[in-house]
Amino acid sequence: MGSTEIPGNGHELASVAQQRAERLAELPFEVSVSAGPKSVGGFFASIREIAKHRELLDLLIRRELKSRYKDSTLGFLWSLIKPLVQLLIYYVFIGTVLGASRGVPDFAIFVFSGLTLWGLYAETISTGTASIISNGGLIKKVYLPREIFPLASTGSAIFNFLVQMVVLLLAIIVLGQFPVSWNLLYVPVAFVVVLIWGVTFAVVLSALNVFLRDIQYLVEVAMLLLFWASPIVYSWTLVVQSVKTHTWLLDVYLLNPISLAMLAFQRGLWQAGSQTRVLGDPGNLTVVPPVQWPANMDLLLVLATIAGLVALFFAQRIFSRLQGNFAQEI
Amino acid sequence: MTVSDVTASGTANRGGAQLPVVVRAENVSKRFVIRKEKSLKERIVNFGRSQKHKDDFWALRDVNFEITAGTTLGLVGANGSGKSTLLKVLGGIIEPNDGFVERRGRLAALLELGAGFHPDLTGRENVYLNSSILGLSRKQTDEYFQSIVDFSEIEAFIDTQVKFYSSGMYVRLAFAIAVHVDPDILLVDEVLAVGDEPFQEKCMAKIKEFQQEGRTIILVSHSASQVEDLCDRVLVLSHGNVVFDGGATDGIAALRESFDR
Numbered sequence: 278m279g280s281t282e283i284p285g286n287g288h289e290l291a292s293v294a295q296q297r298a299e300r301l302a303e304l305p306f307e308v309s310v311s312a313g314p315k316s317v318g319g320f321f322a323s324i325r326e327i328a329k330h331r332e333l334l335d336l337l338i339r340r341e342l343k344s345r346y347k348d349s350t351l352g353f354l355w356s357l358i359k360p361l362v363q364l365l366i367y368y369v370f371i372g373t374v375l376g377a378s379r380g381v382p383d384f385a386i387f388v389f390s391g392l393t394l395w396g397l398y399a400e401t402i403s404t405g406t407a408s409i410i411s412n413g414g415l416i417k418k419v420y421l422p423r424e425i426f427p428l429a430s431t432g433s434a435i436f437n438f439l440v441q442m443v444v445l446l447l448a449i450i451v452l453g454q455f456p457v458s459w460n461l462l463y464v465p466v467a468f469v470v471v472l473i474w475g476v477t478f479a480v481v482l483s484a485l486n487v488f489l490r491d492i493q494y495l496v497e498v499a500m501l502l503l504f505w506a507s508p509i510v511y512s513w514t515l516v517v518q519s520v521k522t523h524t525w526l527l528d529v530y531l532l533n534p535i536s537l538a539m540l541a542f543q544r545g546l547w548q549a550g551s552q553t554r555v556l557g558d559p560g561n562l563t564v565v566p567p568v569q570w571p572a573n574m575d576l577l578l579v580l581a582t583i584a585g586l587v588a589l590f591f592a593q594r595i596f597s598r599l600q601g602n603f604a605q606e607i
Numbered sequence: 608m609t610v611s612d613v614t615a616s617g618t619a620n621r622g623g624a625q626l627p628v629v630v631r632a633e634n635v636s637k638r639f640v641i642r643k644e645k646s647l648k649e650r651i652v653n654f655g656r657s658q659k660h661k662d663d664f665w666a667l668r669d670v671n672f673e674i675t676a677g678t679t680l681g682l683v684g685a686n687g688s689g690k691s692t693l694l695k696v697l698g699g700i701i702e703p704n705d706g707f708v709e710r711r712g713r714l715a716a717l718l719e720l721g722a723g724f725h726p727d728l729t730g731r732e733n734v735y736l737n738s739s740i741l742g743l744s745r746k747q748t749d750e751y752f753q754s755i756v757d758f759s760e761i762e763a764f765i766d767t768q769v770k771f772y773s774s775g776m777y778v779r780l781a782f783a784i785a786v787h788v789d790p791d792i793l794l795v796d797e798v799l800a801v802g803d804e805p806f807q808e809k810c811m812a813k814i815k816e817f818q819q820e821g822r823t824i825i826l827v828s829h830s831a832s833q834v835e836d837l838c839d840r841v842l843v844l845s846h847g848n849v850v851f852d853g854g855a856t857d858g859i860a861a862l863r864e865s866f867d868r
Contacts, residue, residue, distance in 0.1 A: 294821025298676045302627035303793060306709040333739040342734055344727040347768075415723050419716055419740055420699035601702030604695060605639060 287413055320590055320596060324547040326422040334425050341404075345433075352595035356437050357444060359455050360396055364389050367510050381512045382549035382556055386449055390546045391509035391539060393441040395468060398432035398475045398535055399500050405479025406486050406496045413607035423600050424593065427479040431472070438468075449546065456548035463545035466578055472583035481592040484599040507536040508543070512550075523589050531571060534581040541578055544570055627711075628698060629792055629823050630674040634706030637667040637692055637847075666692040667703070668847040674840075676712075676791075677821040681834040681855065683862045684844035690827045691796060693844065697825060698794050712791025712823075715741050726770035730761065730780060733769055737781070741788045751787045759783035760806075771793065779806060786813050793817065795826045811837075829857045 306376055326333070346352045346361045367388045372378035381387050405427040409416065412426045441478050486492040508516060520526040530535050557563050571577065641662040666689045674680055680691040695701040697708055698716050723737040734755055738748040756762050759779040761772075769777065780852055785793070795814075814837060817824060828834050834841060834855060841858025843851035851861035 294677055294819065297791065297821040298626050301629055301676050301712050302625070304711040306631065306711050308707050308709050332745055336736050336739050340725055340728060340732070343732070344725055347727045415740065417695075417700065420714075421740065559773065604700045 285303065300513075303525045320593055323422060323424065323593060323597060327424055330422055330425055333421070334429055334432065337425060337429035338436070341429055341433040342436055342515045353440070356440060360389070360392055360441055361444075362393055367392070371510050377511055377515075379556070379563070380514055380565055382552075382554035383428075383452070383547065386445075386452065386454060387543060387547050388510055389445055389448065389548070390543055393438065393445050394471055394539060394542045395504060395507065395509050395535075396441060397434055397438040397447070397468075398471050399474070399504075400437060401431045401475035402478045402482065403493075403496055403500060404430040404434065405475070406482040406493050408479070409483040409487050409603065410490070410493075410607065417607060423603060424480060424596060427476070427483045431479060434475070435472070445546070446539060449548075454548045456546065456551075458548075460545050460551065461577075463541040466582075467538040467542035467545065470534055470541070470578060470581050470585060473582065473589055474534050474538075477585060477592045480589070480596050484596045484603075487599070487603055488574075498559055503533075503535070506530075506533055507539045509539060512568065513540055513543075513570070517569060527571070531577060534585060537574070537577055537581050539569075540570060541574065544574075626675040626677060628673045629676050629712055630708065630799070630825075631708045632670055632672050632697070632706070632708045633695055634704040635670040635693070635703045635708060636665060637669055637689075637696060637701065637703050638663055639666050665847045667696065669706070670847075670849055670850060672688065672842065672849065674823060675827070676823055677818070679818055679824040679826065679838045680841055681818075681838035681841045681858065682825065682827045682844065683829070683831075683834055683841060683858065685866055688844040688865075689847040692842050694796055694825065694827050710792065713742060713789065714792045714794065715785055715788040715790035716794040717785045717796065724769050724781070727768055729768055730765040730772070734765075734780065734784060737784045738788065741785065743788055755780075755783045755787050757784070758809075776802060777807070782810060786817070791823060792823045792825065794823060794845055795828075797827055831862070835859055 346355050349355060351358075364385065368378075368385055372381075372384045372388065378384035408426040408430045409423065415421070416423060416426075446455075482492055482496060516530060517527065520530075551570075552567055554565045555562055556565055641664075657670055661860065670693060682693060684690050696703050697710070698714065699708075723740045724733045725736065728736065731746075733751060735745070735748055738751070739745070740756075743751070758763055759776075759782070761776050761779055764772065764776065769780070814824065817839075824837070826834070826838065838855045840856075841851065841853065841855050841862075842849055843858055843861045845865040850865055853861075
């Protein structure tokens with residue numbers, strides 16, 4: 278083989294064969310099941326299996342990023358142009374024309390931080406859901422831990438998120454709004470919560486999509502709706518005001534881990550939200566008090582993380598059950 | 608080599624040397640359910656009649672065998688007899704409904720027309736990707752890269768996107784990668800009849816070299832001459848059952864017989 282086993286005379290080859298036989302005789306048998314172990318420990322076995330393939334995961338992420346804008350002149354710039362245009366639309370139309378920015382100081386930073394985090398979630402789920410189908414050729418031919426396909430989509434979504442993050446941070450610094458406070462710690466926490474829930478849905482939906490192709494279209498529609506279920510283009514203050522005395526509605530609203538993560542992300546990066554600001558033209562000034570963040574936000578974030586990990590466990594178990602039939606359903 | 612030669616310790620006696628068993632299939636059964644509708648609309652419209660829209664058949668029924676190291680096994684049978692399904696079960700791609708397959712050693716499958724290739728990536732990038740899919744580390748691929756390119760004889764196009772490759776070039780590269788993975792067990796599904804004649808000869812030479820190196824090859828083929836030429840054991844499948852297990856020449860005769868049934 279290659280450099281090591283140059284075909285020589287018959288005797289040498291026989292000993293190569295013999296060495297191979299001896300080595301193989303030592304190896305334990307592995308049950309080749311494509312569905313992975315069924316027990317609870319199967320979750321950790323699958324994680325180990327994925328960890329073994331991390332080099333491949335890395336290559337798949339690169340493949341996804343490279344092939345996306347391969348033949349376009351602007352290339353990666355496109356992954357920035359879309360969110361920037363979104364920002365422009367929300368800033369001009371929702372913010373200025375419809376007046377959503379009236380109670381929201383530094384509306385641009387507010388919206389762009391929301392869009393950045395939402396982009397991570399939406400891209401993870403929508404590309405993740407389609408990932409098993411789009412890699413069907415491979416899945417039918419070789420055994421790999423199939424979880425790496427939704428994970429590779431997640432990887433490329435994280436990359437795009439980081440690019441947007443750089444733009445966001447630059448903008449914040451240029452505007453002189455960099456928040457030097459402990460609130461910054463909310464940023465990684467929000468990222469982790471969104472990532473866990475994004476991966477959970479990506480894993481379970483990618484498996485279901487194999488059996489019911491409508492899932493991927495359903496996901497697109499659901500993401501459109503869910504966009505408005507989190508405080509991305511409107512502020513938490515607006516939510517608090519509109520529920521009036523029915524405060525239990527706020528609890529329901531915060532059951533969505535993404536809404537919670539969104540608030541944490543904004544609390545970390547959107548300095549103006551935690552300060553008293555004065556807005557408007559001279560003569561028509563309004564004083565905007567700091568946002569009343571949910572009282573037990575830290576606890577809720579911890580709970581959302583734990584619940585996410587539990588959900589991820591079940592998502593992987595469902596995936597594991599379903600993947601045995603992937604090759605024949607694709 | 609038949610199953611009865613195999614001793615309890617998982618080794619078999621051939622030519623005086625103890626050869627270990629590398630693949631063991633026990634009571635492997637696979638049932639396919641064919642649903643005719645795929646979309647939600649179709650399912651709702653056909654709800655209740657759904658059972659009528661299901662068709663199932665056994666692609667494999669209680670298949671038992673063991674393969675010792677160094678064997679070249681041919682899986683033959685009429686179209687739809689279950690040979691490719693069996694190969695997929697052996698490769699862990701499809702899970703059997705019943706029974707199990709055990710194996711040991713590194714397994715590689717010759718991917719049909721470079722299934723792992725991404726058309727937008729260059730040949731070089733695809734070599735790394737495909738090697739990784741087949742289980743090579745990055746370092747090993749670096750080591751074998753020149754040898755892979757030399758074997759495929761497409762050095763001039765290695766930095767071209769593979770979507771511009773001819774199908775022959777595609778297969779050359781895919782084959783070159785698969786043979787460099789250093790497999791203990793190689794699964795081959797009808798892909799040897801590719802490329803031009805010199806390349807086919809090169810492939811055959813490589814397969815023979817593999818045999819001498821004691822690698823186990825499991826081959827699905829419709830070409831009787833190829834099976835007779837390469838295999839030292841043949842399994843004939845018919846409607847999901849193993850109807851013959853033995854030497855290549857007798858195997859081909861049994862195959863012809865199974866067509867008539």
